[in-house]
Amino acid sequence: MEWLRKRRSSAARPLENETLIADIRRAEQEWKIAEWRFQHALGDDHVDYAIYCLEAAEKKLGMLLKQAKGRFGESAEFIKEVREAK
Secondary structure (H helix, E strand, O other): OHHHHHHHHHHHHHHHHHHHHHHHHHHHHHHHHHHHHHHOOOOHHHHHHHHHHHHHHHHHHHHHHHHHHHHHOOOHHHHHHHHHHO
């Protein structure tokens, strides 16, 4: 049964990798939008909201990158997958 569990987990891994890469890309876009929102904020309330969004986007991106690093380390394979996913 051990071999079956390993086989199932290795078969699911490419899909998990693609999902993680897509999540990282989405988080990068959210961070860029939050940065733009901060640069173009007009009033105190807008600045406060922009800072809140920017901090949340940075936390989310950091969390996903930490998850990727935990899964792949400094693996050249993961870096290659990220570049190919662009």
